[in-house]
Amino acid sequence: MTPTGSPAGVPGLLDPDVLLRRHVEDLAARFAGMVSPETVERMVFESYAALGRTARVTAHLPVLTCRFATERLTALAQAKGVLAKDGPEVLFVCVHNAGRSQMAAAMVDHLSEGRVHVRSAGSMPADTVDPVVLEVLTARGMTVTDAFPKPLTDDVVRAADVVVTMGCGDACPVYPGKRYLDWDVADPAGRDRAAVESIAADIETRVRRLLAELGA
């Protein structure tokens, strides 16, 4: 397992270091004046290491890394007050970021028609979003194609106005000035379609109530 130009014996794939340095350059330019180049570099590489810890298919990692790092840099710039927020920011946290928090996030986005911005994360992220959860969301008119499980990070907590935890205990940092809610929602992991539909209905009721409270 000696690295040459291509990673870990996968011929034809570019060295991730080279690939990721291009994303670092792009993002450093995009966040210039908001986040220091060193922080951008750390954000990209630490996002890569973080997703790599639980990813199964590592070929997509550089693309997911770029999306994850962009979202985290946006959150950081918003938390620092150097980038405006479009509206209230809600963060959903569950254990695997594969079921509950993904459903809640998709519903907030869909039902608020994008007026409420939403992020999601997990304390112990799974390698993929639960396929039954994706089916149930699609059946409800929410086609989620680009969701992936992400570990909970400080930056997205700092950018949030409302943090909703579901089954992840005390895993989420508690900072002043935010509204924290804990929803007692069943875990869809390993459950059949009917059970997941019932969980989705429960989450939707809670999401609608939250959106009404947020005036969205």
Added chain:
Amino acid sequence: MTPTGSPAGVPGLLDPDVLLRRHVEDLAARFAGMVSPETVERMVFESYAALGRTARVTAHLPVLTCRFATERLTALAQAKGVLAKDGPEVLFVCVHNAGRSQMAAAMVDHLSEGRVHVRSAGSMPADTVDPVVLEVLTARGMTVTDAFPKPLTDDVVRAADVVVTMGCGDACPVYPGKRYLDWDVADPAGRDRAAVESIAADIETRVRRLLAELGA
């Protein structure tokens, strides 16, 4: 669960944000000229969020966060070439950073008498180090009192000369210029004392061979 001055309903505990900002100030001074203050701040808060994801006893989190962040900042400064390394740097990675990688790290430190610097991490860190592993290490003359499971981060990979993985698949980023080894060692999780002793003997043989190769 509305935050006031003390975290999540634990009276008498200082707000972690206030406590951690003191560590940020201290570390920013300590790493001045090596790592930017913004990176130090991110390192401390992201280390706090990362350990909090899997910690069971959150009261010790700020102290562990400071140690984890200090180690990561040291690794980052070493990887950037702005802080000298005392000797070869070995990184052990397993799944939970609770058994195999902790044993290997303790043995390298003990057998090289500190001449080889060692770090360890896990792809999915447990909440504590395995108590049977601690017993077995103590019986071998290695009293490990301050070890704790930590997630694998980019900074410690970059600072390493040798990366040894044990059972964590492709979770570790592969970068050029390092020596990567994969050790096929049994997992001590849930095993009895005799089994863990046998695993420890296996790891010790491999560690002695590695140290000989490193000339230590």
